[in-house]
Amino acid sequence: xxxxxxxxxxxxxxxxxxxxxxxxxxxxxxxxxxxxxxxxxxxxxxxxxxxxxxxxxxxxxxxxxxxxxxxxxxxxxxxxxxxxxxxxxxxxxxxxxxxxxxxxxxxxxxxxxxxxxxxxxxxxxxxxxxxxxxxxxxxxxxxxxxxxxxxxxxxxxxxxxxxxxxxxxxxxxxxxxxxxxxxxxxxxxxxxxxxxxxxxxxxxxxxxxxxxxxxxxxxxxxxxxxxxxxxxxxxxxxxxxxxxxxxxxxxxxxxxxxxxxxxxxxxxxxxxxxxxxxxxxxxx
Amino acid sequence: xxxxxxxxxxxxxxxxxxxxxxxxxxxxxxxxxxxxxxxxxxxxxxxxxxxxxxxxxxxxxxxxxxxxxxxxxxxxxxxxxxxxxxxxxxxxxxxxxxxxxxxxxxxxxxxxxxxxxxxxxxxxxxxxxxxxxxxxxxxxxxxxxxxxxxxxxxxxxxxxxxxxxxxxxxxxxxxxxxxxxxxxxxxxxxxxxxxxxxxxxxxxxxxxxxxxxxxxxxxxxxxxxxxxxxxxxxxxxxxxxxxxxxxxxxxxxxxxxxxxxxxxxxxxxxxxxxxxxxxxx
Numbered sequence: 283x284x285x286x287x288x289x290x291x292x293x294x295x296x297x298x299x300x301x302x303x304x305x306x307x308x309x310x311x312x313x314x315x316x317x318x319x320x321x322x323x324x325x326x327x328x329x330x331x332x333x334x335x336x337x338x339x340x341x342x343x344x345x346x347x348x349x350x351x352x353x354x355x356x357x358x359x360x361x362x363x364x365x366x367x368x369x370x371x372x373x374x375x376x377x378x379x380x381x382x383x384x385x386x387x388x389x390x391x392x393x394x395x396x397x398x399x400x401x402x403x404x405x406x407x408x409x410x411x412x413x414x415x416x417x418x419x420x421x422x423x424x425x426x427x428x429x430x431x432x433x434x435x436x437x438x439x440x441x442x443x444x445x446x447x448x449x450x451x452x453x454x455x456x457x458x459x460x461x462x463x464x465x466x467x468x469x470x471x472x473x474x475x476x477x478x479x480x481x482x483x484x485x486x487x488x489x490x491x492x493x494x495x496x497x498x499x500x501x502x503x504x505x506x507x508x509x510x511x512x513x514x515x516x517x518x519x520x521x522x523x524x525x526x527x528x529x530x531x532x533x534x535x536x537x538x539x540x541x542x543x544x545x546x547x548x549x550x551x552x553x554x555x556x557x558x559x560x561x562x563x564x565x566x
Numbered sequence: 567x568x569x570x571x572x573x574x575x576x577x578x579x580x581x582x583x584x585x586x587x588x589x590x591x592x593x594x595x596x597x598x599x600x601x602x603x604x605x606x607x608x609x610x611x612x613x614x615x616x617x618x619x620x621x622x623x624x625x626x627x628x629x630x631x632x633x634x635x636x637x638x639x640x641x642x643x644x645x646x647x648x649x650x651x652x653x654x655x656x657x658x659x660x661x662x663x664x665x666x667x668x669x670x671x672x673x674x675x676x677x678x679x680x681x682x683x684x685x686x687x688x689x690x691x692x693x694x695x696x697x698x699x700x701x702x703x704x705x706x707x708x709x710x711x712x713x714x715x716x717x718x719x720x721x722x723x724x725x726x727x728x729x730x731x732x733x734x735x736x737x738x739x740x741x742x743x744x745x746x747x748x749x750x751x752x753x754x755x756x757x758x759x760x761x762x763x764x765x766x767x768x769x770x771x772x773x774x775x776x777x778x779x780x781x782x783x784x785x786x787x788x789x790x791x792x793x794x795x796x797x798x799x800x801x802x803x804x805x806x807x808x809x810x811x812x813x814x815x816x817x818x819x820x821x822x823x824x825x826x827x828x829x830x831x832x833x834x835x836x837x838x839x840x841x842x843x844x845x846x847x
Binding site (some may be wrong): 455456512 | 679
């Protein structure tokens with residue numbers, strides 16, 4: 283897989299963009315092309331289930347995961363992923379089983395993981411640099427291992443969306459009816475939460491925790507405005523997400539822009555959203 | 567040929583549903599206190615009762631959504647379909663009626679399109695609930711009555727032996743409500759499934775139900791509508807005088823000069839203050 287990704291990375295040099303000459307830029311470009319379809323696909327379901335706050339809570343657990351990895355002597359990146367998935371599944375469990383409202387349940391876990399991360403930072407001064415990466419992201423330093431993980435996760439997510447898309451939509455519309463129809467709602471909820479947590483963690487790596495939710499929500503919201511069907515919404519979300527990722531990175535590397543790549547990606551997505559609002563208004 | 571049953575054909579797999587001493591407690595409070603009732607196979611059973619009587623809870627026990635003590639026995643087919651009270655659907659969601667019906671009718675994800683079979687099936691289902699022509703509409707743009715009939719079409723698509731409806735006519739205007747009961751009754755007569763539903767519309771329940779269960783935490787009465795929905799029983803059930811069958815009315819007292827409703831001893835206070843004063847004078 284590594285060699286396939288290397289070939290794909292080299293192939294990107296045929297694109298007529300000077301800024302893609304450095305290999306790290308081509309790698310970042312490819313990483314965004316792998317990540318944005320995932321955030322866009324899951325974003326449609328995040329908006330359907332109103333789970334933007336859920337994603338925020340999982341994203342904020344990234345730093346606590348890194349801190350935990352350092353304390354336990356485990357690789358910080360792996361610890362971050364595992365911790366993120368655990369937080370995602372825990373939030374889903376509390377949401378499904380406690381009498382608390384979703385917002386309250388998520389708010390409690392959100393507070394706990396952020397407080398834990400900050401407590402560890404306050405003890406270990408060496409973590410301050412990691413804090414900057416956590417807040418703003420850094421897609422330009424993405425490594426080979428992360429690229430391979432992104433490609434694997436994308437393949438997994440495509441399988442999930444093929445088998446689960448109809449079921450998740452039915453669950454969002456009426457959980458009770460979905461269950462009566464024989465859909466194993468608990469299984470699909472937890473699987474969705476786990477995969478979403480993984481994608482959120484990679485998004486934090488790419489654009490930082492402050493902007494990570496935008497990668498999920500903005501393409502999906504734009505797709506709602508542009509699509510004429512639920513199936514169309516899926517494809518529009520991917521088009522908006524991928525084009526924002528590609529255009530954002532290329533723009534951020536221009537001398538006249540020289541902006542942070544993550545922020546520029548999100549700004550392009552927001553421009554897409556503004557355009558979609560115009561299109562919707564014209565259609566009415 | 568199916569044997570002829572009261573009110574239409576009887577599907578051989580339509581189950582009889584027996585509730586045996588069903589009890590539910592929540593927060594130290596009894597929601598259901600030993601419900602014993604039977605929903606006959608192939609019949610239209612309507613649960614009636616005031617708010618908080620446990621009607622929806624009893625349905626949720628049947629659907630496996632609420633834990634309960636006691637037994638619920640289904641004798642016959644077990645394929646169940648459910649028509650929810652409402653959908654969690656935002657107006658902005660571009661989900662068409664056709665796609666909604668295809669959700670339960672095809673394995674292919676909707677983002678790969680609606681299959682020809684699912685499309686044909688959806689059109690046939692819509693026609694069966696007097697909703698032909700709605701296929702291209704967005705679900706969020708439908709009126710209350712149209713949405714209810716589309717939800718019914720989706721449930722019928724699962725070819726149920728037992729159809730469960732939770733106040734599925736709520737929020738629908740008078741015409742839409744009547745039309746909903748009409749298509750529901752026609753579907754039951756044509757397909758022969760067992761129907762169990764909650765309803766607050768007593769006149770329509772009296773007209774279309776084959777069996778009524780009067781619930782107020784436990785069963786006060788059950789049987790045919792005419793035998794069950796009597797004025798005394800409805801008075802003890804709802805606490806206000808209701809006369810579905812004028813020939814059964816045995817309440818005394820003058821009628822309200824404004825609307826003609828009869829009052830009942832001990833219930834004058836429930837009339838609006840102005841009307842009560844006028845009656846007293």
